[in-house]
Amino acid sequence: MSKPTLLLVDGSSYLYRAYHAMGQNLSAPDGVPTGALYGVLNMLRRLRSEYPHDYCAVVFDAKGKNFRHDLFEEYKATRPPMPDDLRPQAEALPDLVRLMGWPVLVVPDVEADDVIGTLAKQGGEAGWNVIISTGDKDMAQLVNEQVTLVNTMSGETLDIAGVIGKFGVRPDQIRDYLALMGDKVDNVPGVEKCGPKTAVKWLDAYGSLEGVMANAAEIKGKVGENLAAALPRLPLSYELVTIKTDVDLHGDLPEGLDSLRRRTPKWAQLAVDFKRWGFRTWLKEAETQLKAGANEDLFGSDTVGEQAALAEERAEPVLAAAPQSLNYAAVTDEAAFQALLDKLAQAEQIGIDTETTSLDAMQAKLVGISIAFTAGEAVYLPLGHNPTAAPEQLDLADVLGRLKIHLENPALQKIGQNLKYDQHVFANYGIALNGIAGDAMLASYILESHLGHGLDELAERWLGLPTITYESLCGKGAKQISFADVDVAQATEYAAQDADFALRIEAHLKQQMDAKQLDMYQNMELPVAQVLFEMERCGVQIDSDELARQSRELGQRLLELEQQAYETAGQPFNLNSPKQLQEILFGKMGIPTKGLKKTASGGISTNEAVLEQLALDYPLPKIILENRSLAKLKSTYTDKLPEMIAPQDKRVHTTYAQAVAITGRLASSNPNLQNIPIRTEEGRRVRKAFTAPENSVIVSADYSQIELRIMAHLSGDATLIHAFQNGEDVHRRTAAEVFGIAADQVSSEQRRYAKTINFGLIYGMGQYGLAKSLGIDNLSAKTFIDRYFARYPGVAEYMQRTKEQAAAQGFVETLFGRRLYLPDIHSKNANARAGAERAAINAPMQGTASDLIKRAMIAVRNHLISDGLASKLVMQVHDELVLEVPHTELEHIRTHLPQIMAAVDGGLMAVPLLAEVGVGENWEAAH
Structure with missing residues (x-):
């Protein structure tokens, strides 16, 4: 069998070469230059066809400085800034390259050369053939028996003999050669007046830079004087021109080199982007690929691996049938509007979407409304466009006044995409959107929680159709225009498509669901979206005076910690500077660095994990950690929350994201209520600022040990089930089992050990993790785990059974049927596979806990309404x-809340649920 080939492309080199070769000859329909984009894509297309390969990557330089700037502040200082007409092309290029099927790497703190050097070394060590496509002479140092350079512009190929023929030195001498000559482009100092011939002559005579330096006294004349003057800086020059081959790429390549397997182009999105950039020929070819089912690769013939991947991709989603024609129209006059109202009066179901001025739903103003009736038939009502974009528009207030009866009609089913947002927008105008019967985003979340749920992605995945993107109409970044400025014809096509596609996709996804999934969608996720809408709309009262007090105290404490840090270090320094902190800890204080994590540039990391490790033995890291924690608390909450108080009701309104975590957990943003720290006194005090209005209190209801209870049920372990059924302290019971003593003899320390074991094993903690958590040796930790599984054999059997099920079907399920997919369960990378196995064990517990709290939210909300109560749900945080x-x-x-929450499992669980209720004038007092 032939050896695999790894093709590496210096993307940054390609970009500049294409820019200078193509100039400004090409531009997109909006006038943006496209010469460099076209040139790079064309070179990649040619490269893919001329150099067959199994694995590949295009590598770009990351923005900002890298480790060489730390070595030499003037590194690349003479380079001019990127031309203005190249900048938008450089920003767009990586995404286009990815869509073409090339893995793309951009690694901070190092240059593209270093990433390529590391990959080339790894590929060579694996026995692969490695081809590097670049025009950079520095790369010649990487050439060896396995690694070859190609220059697509000149047609030049450099193997070992080629390097010697071109430069006059061996590949292993290229660094010496470059250091002697210096590099004006990168501002690397060399020996003045030392050109290629002199460098080759010296290296022929003395073998290496070291040899040249050792024999510098023998070299006479002016050039010898220049060499003598350069001696002190030559080691630095050598370091600057040396390409790193040991960059840590684990985070970028979780499956190692397997992550670089050649991929299938994303034809639907490429078609959209080619249209945006005006690449008409490629657009036609991409559309042909889509119609033909993408059997051939426009950018080079498919490998066997790609064909298999493409077959697998085609086998999964069953595409929805597309209408024969599209009928999208703008409603801009009274006759068309009256016809729309007549149609709404007869309709049973519509797709609906809003176009607005803001992503902040509670502040957004309407620009337009789109309504779809059947696949391919939709209308758009422009209501807030600027007159130049839409000269004819109906009156906003009049339209909403006459639409209101239909929007609020619960019998008229509404389907959309993230309809919670549209609910808020209509509520801003006093309209209660009723009859929400489906949401494409939530339907996708039920079927495939591990994938993306944006409408563009869903349309490609389930309709096989490209969408008009917001950016294609409005642009992005500083030059982005408002949707109100978009021409009404373009706006109609975009907005009508959104309503049409959401209607089609939601119907199609429901057909893919089994009975459990359909029940979860209709009776859990859709009702939860309504609860979240009401909670977001209500918000929570914040005591800004309390936060101001806390901010002042935190500020004073930060000053004290800063002074302590100066005294401990013996000098002032910037606590937020990793470089200065490295110098203090590992330079001045001489803390040993063995075993500590390194940064990409080779320095010792000062991240939180490293500081926590050092804080066990040294005071300064502990001070730094506390400083960072309090500074984050201050900036994120005590300073920020008062700024987020809405002027209309003096309350803070978070946004809950429902379709994010694969376990079903909700996420919270602006502000993030899930991340308020509770392990420190200062963090807990932030909850004190969440208060109740006059004559009211805050009530907190928190599920007790919910994941352990779920573990007991899922595992069927008799001992655990008995403990919960009898209301025992399960941590004390575990301690008694593990230590072999009576429950009444368990000490607080033994209970703490047991609690760590109970929760640790849920999250897949092994003996090393347990040893670290408890501060004990590995053998003792293993003994504890062995005793635990001996006492709770059902838990061990559950873990093994679950891993086997995950491997067999690629997913695990919650008690209620939510599927939790594990893409890495068959990974060749052992770490990734082990992580997926740990997730397989934990995900059913986390997912079931998520399902239970969602069911509780629905049940509590329904109880409040049915009993006519004024009490309101204002927050949901974790299991609370x-x-x-x-x-x-x-x-x-106080009486009914715990009863309602305890009953939401519907009698399915073998152990009782327990909700503990607290009451107080603020959240902290109630918790």
């Missing part, structure tokens, strides 16, 4: 519900 309760309803809530 937070309510705002009038004093007059407190006893009712």
